[in-house]
Amino acid sequence: MEVAIVFMFLFAIIFGIFYLFYSTRNKERLALIEKGVDAKIFMQGERKKSTLTGRVIVLNLALLLMGIGLGVFLALIIDTYTTMDAEAIYPAMIFFMAGLGLFAGFNLTKKLDNE
Numbered sequence: 001m002e003v004a005i006v007f008m009f010l011f012a013i014i015f016g017i018f019y020l021f022y023s024t025r026n027k028e029r030l031a032l033i034e035k036g037v038d039a040k041i042f043m044q045g046e047r048k049k050s051t052l053t054g055r056v057i058v059l060n061l062a063l064l065l066m067g068i069g070l071g072v073f074l075a076l077i078i079d080t081y082t083t084m085d086a087e088a089i090y091p092a093m094i095f096f097m098a099g100l101g102l103f104a105g106f107n108l109t110k111k112l113d114n115e
Contacts, residue, residue, distance in 0.1 A: 056112060060105035067101025068094055 075093035079086045 052112065056109050059108055059112075060102065063101040063105040063108075064098055065101075067097040067099070070101075071095070071097030 071094035072090070074097065075086075075090045078084060078089050078093065
């Protein structure tokens with residue numbers, strides 16, 4: 001029962017954030033249109049921004065998943081050839097390599113933004 005309440009609150013929060021974002025954006029646009037500003041300002045950079053966002057998400061997700069896979073692989077190698085505790089090695093290597101993957105994604109994203 002508690003889990004259902006938590007998910008209902010989580011859904012309500014996410015819905016509220018999206019509702020506020022879109023209603024505020026709509027009100028701003030209506031105010032600009034009432035002042036006589038050309039509607040083309042809403043379309044400027046929209047396509048480039050959306051394709052860049054998609055590329056950034058795919059890049060970061062790919063590097064994160066590669067980091068997790070590499071972390072599992074390195075943890076398996078360390079577990080096989082050393083006497084270290086496997087319960088500590090696996091999470092440590094997974095999080096470490098996933099963090100390295102996200103850091104590499106951050107650096108590559110900065111390069112994409114500069115293009």
